[in-house]
Amino acid sequence: MKISIVLPAKNEEQAVGQTIQRIINLFPNAEVIVVNDGSTDQTAAAAEAAGAKIVHHPYSKGNGAAIKSGARAASGECIVFMDADGQHDPADIPRLLKKIAEGNDMVVGARQKGSQASIGRGLANGLYNRLASWMTGHKVEDLTSGFRAARAEKFREYLYLLPNGFSYPTTSTMAFFRAGYSVAYVPIHAAKRIGQSHVKILKDGTRFLLIIFKIGTLFSPLKIFAPIALSLFLLASGWYGWTWYHSARFTNMSALLYTGSVVVFLMGLISEQITALMYQGRK
Structure with missing residues (x-):
């Protein structure tokens, strides 16, 4: 099965090169796509030098928009989505792909205790997981993890539903559950990111609160x-x-x-x- 690995990146010059190198060392034949979401630094140059295919956004459209651009550009039968900032370990990719090979349609890297960036975000994610589990009738271990693998054909069916912002993981997970596709989880540890986070507590905190209502309206209003x-x-x-x-x-x-x-x-x-x-x- 041909694999495409998509990394949305905005001003990730410090981390993107070494992240790509680690991926290529493990998967020399994989298609690695970096979506340069309007970066103002040398993210694109660093990614290209490391051996990735670059998709450019002329201005920043958002993490979800970058995911959609990467999914459209990918030629693999399976797409792996991961962050370019060093949080996600490429060594976990084979574990995700193994679950795909077992017949699942989407596999999510579920962050374990100690992986959350802050106590507040960890509590919020716990609330999202419990609400999503109640809505779907299935245990949702990590609703907002951006490290996931999915069958390309099925993921593209719901690109029109994905928001341009940071809540694409929530939307894609609920869409797969609603469609009756199989979703599995693999435990992972998310390391501390390299560089500065693009999540703004006040602005994106309010946006994440809307995820709670989106969970309901996406699955069963x-x-x-x-x-x-x-x-x-x-x-x-x-x-x-x-x-x-x-x-x-x-x-x-x-x-x-x-x-x-x-x-x-x-x-x-x-x-x-x-x-x-x-x-x-x-x-």
């Missing part, structure tokens, strides 16, 4: 909307019972809460149908 609708219905019933007991009347507040529960449920039902249409697949 009704699982998010139905509990909210039920809560409103129970609240309306409780308020109606209290007002009827004390003053024998049906209040406007009860009517508003009942109406809200019905509207929220119908919105979830419609969203469920729209989501089903989204996952018909585009080849």
Whole structure:
């Protein structure tokens, strides 16, 4: 099986060369693609000197956009996505590929304890994993890991769903689950990155909070909307019972809460149908 290894890179001059060299030492026949996402340093030159094929973005479009460009440019039957900053160990790639060979469609490198960049990010990832596990009915060990391998044909089916920002791992994982494709996990250790992180705590922290809602809307919106609708219905019933007991009347507040529960449920039902249409697949 021909392999393409895609590395999105923005201002990774310090690390990209040695990362590529380590990959080529292990996989001399693999296609190594570096997507230069509008770097202002010598990232492209360092990557090319190390032996990678370069895909250029004239300006920074985002990590997810770089992933999409790399997937389109890849010629391999299997695509491995990994960071160019030294966090991911190329020696783990054979373990991902072994799981692909066993029949899985996507294999994710699940970061173990001690791999997270900060306590806050580790707690957030734990929350994402638990929510995604509840939504899908399968144990999700690492929803946001960018180190993964996937069958190229199946990954490209859902490029149109992937955002241009940092949440492409979440979207791709949920898309594969929704489509009924097999997703497996391999434990890895993520090292400390070389150079400065491009994740901004305030800006990207707010964006990552939206991942929680995206998880629901990508997989099964009704699982998010139905509990909210039920809560409103129970609240309306409780308020109606209290007002009827004390003053024998049906209040406007009860009517508003009942109406809200019905509207929220119908919105979830419609969203469920729209989501089903989204996952018909585009080849």
